[in-house]
Structures are given as C-alpha cells and as structure tokens.
Amino acid sequence: MMYKQKIVVKVGTNVMTNRDNRIVRPVLRSLVSQIAALYERDIITILVSSGSVIAGREVLGKSKIKNKTQRRQVYSAIGQPRMMRLYYNIFHDFGMKCAQVLPTKRDFNPGIHRENMINCYEGLLSEGVIPIANEDDAVSVTMSMFSDNDELASLVAELLNVDKLILLTDTDGLYTGHPDDEDTRLIETVTVDENVDRYIKENGKGEAEGRGGMGSKLDFAQRAASKNIPTYIANGKNPRTILDIVDGKNVGTKITI
Numbered sequence: 001m002m003y004k005q006k007i008v009v010k011v012g013t014n015v016m017t018n019r020d021n022r023i024v025r026p027v028l029r030s031l032v033s034q035i036a037a038l039y040e041r042d043i044i045t046i047l048v049s050s051g052s053v054i055a056g057r058e059v060l061g062k063s064k065i066k067n068k069t070q071r072r073q074v075y076s077a078i079g080q081p082r083m084m085r086l087y088y089n090i091f092h093d094f095g096m097k098c099a100q101v102l103p104t105k106r107d108f109n110p111g112i113h114r115e116n117m118i119n120c121y122e123g124l125l126s127e128g129v130i131p132i133a134n135e136d137d138a139v140s141v142t143m144s145m146f147s148d149n150d151e152l153a154s155l156v157a158e159l160l161n162v163d164k165l166i167l168l169t170d171t172d173g174l175y176t177g178h179p180d181d182e183d184t185r186l187i188e189t190v191t192v193d194e195n196v197d198r199y200i201k202e203n204g205k206g207e208a209e210g211r212g213g214m215g216s217k218l219d220f221a222q223r224a225a226s227k228n229i230p231t232y233i234a235n236g237k238n239p240r241t242i243l244d245i246v247d248g249k250n251v252g253t254k255i256t257i
Contacts, residue, residue: 003042004042004043005164006043006044006046006163007038007163007165007242007246008165008166009166009242010149010150011031011047011051012167013050013051013053015237016049016051016054016236017051023086025090027236028086028087031047032090032091032094033094034239034242034243036095038242038243039096044128046130046133046156046160046162047130047133048149048156049132049134050134050149051079051083052075052079052082053072053075055078055086056076056077056080058082076136080102080134083134096128096130097127097130098129099124101120102136103136117159121156133152134149134152150167150221153220154221157224158227161229162229164229164231164245165231165232166241166242167221167232167233167234168241168242169236170235170236172186173186173187173235174214174233175187187199189256190218190221190222192226194222197215200218217233218233221255225256230254230255230256231255232253232255235252
C-alpha cells in the first residue's frame, strides 16, 4: 500500500501522565484519534512511545529492588504488555491495527539487524499496521541503550526516510526562558546549526520516570533536520497538534536546515 506521507511521532512520558505519574488514557485516545484521521488521508504514522516504566510501576507499585537499572528493567518488562494492551484496544476502537517493535541501539548499526528492522517496518506499513516502537528497556543497558526515546525517534525517522518527525512534549516548544515566565516567548524556528544552549536550561523539566528533556529533544531534532527531515517539537496535550503540523499550521518549534 502506498502512502502520501510517512511521519514519525514520538510521545513522551510527560505527555501521557498526570501529576501523580499515572497514565491518562484520554491523552492516548486523542493521540490515536489524530493518527486515525491522518490514516484516512493516506498519511501513515510510526509511533515512538514512552510509558512502559510508568505502566509497570502502576501494576507493581513501589519496588523493593534497590538497583536503579534492575528496577527499571523490571518495571519495563511488566509495563510493555500493559502499554500495548492500552494501545491495541484504542486502535481497535478506531478500526485500526498496531504492532510492537522493540529495538536496541545496536540494531541500527549497518548489518543484518538493521536490514531486518527495515523489512519489518516496511511489511507493517504495507499492511496498514501502525508500528509502535519503544526501546527494549528490559534488556537494553549500557552500550546498547539509547540516551532516550528522542534518539530512537530520530533514528527511526532516518531509517525510514520519513516526511516529518514530531516530538511531542508537555510544553508548546522551545522558549526563550521558562515557559511560565511572563516575558518569555516561543521560538518558532531553529536551524540545524543554531546554538540554543542558553535557552535550554530554563525550558522545563526532564521526563517523569524518563531520560529525556528539552536539550535532548533539540539535539536529536537538529540531527534529523540535518538529514532533510522537517522536525517539530510541540505540545502533545493539545488534541490537534499532529493534525495542525501536518496541515502546515504554525505550531510548536520547527527545526530546519
């Protein structure tokens, strides 16, 4: 099946959770609703989703494991099937199918693993199935670990040569200062070689139970944009963010060459 566009959408932990670090299902439903609407327009989405660690903690509760890495592995192993069950049910409500892809960083190195991944993605897309990628936190540690899902999203975007990369966070994009300050303003465009370090330290927090932050998003957004992939950082809590970006509206921060 041929599509007019392929896009990668990454949704971070802060987008899908509330102040109590619990997953908010209506946010996931809004996300899938936009993906379904694009699908009707022959635009298919590859979703890169955080959330497995939070989902696992909701099931297990406070862990007795003292080692942080092992605790994260356990939460992720428990949370992955729960996240996929949530996504499966929501996509099913919209008459769509989804599939899980769990890569490690080394899978993107040239060789048979990379070729296998491309074949898998292309096969899923040809069948109209939405791939949902997340790092395999249960086994990815040390050298095989992504810095965060922003890196994974940029690598998937490059791997599949997509038309857009959208990194969803809980702010409207990159600001000149802290988003809550009265005199701050949204930076609408950033070039791939622009140094924006002076803005990043005041631009909010990292992901709850995650590893990302605005600095990471800018790094990998600039990397993807340098490969001629238009990249956006925008607010995933807005129910029309993805649709507005695809429709060319001025939303979030766009990273360009």
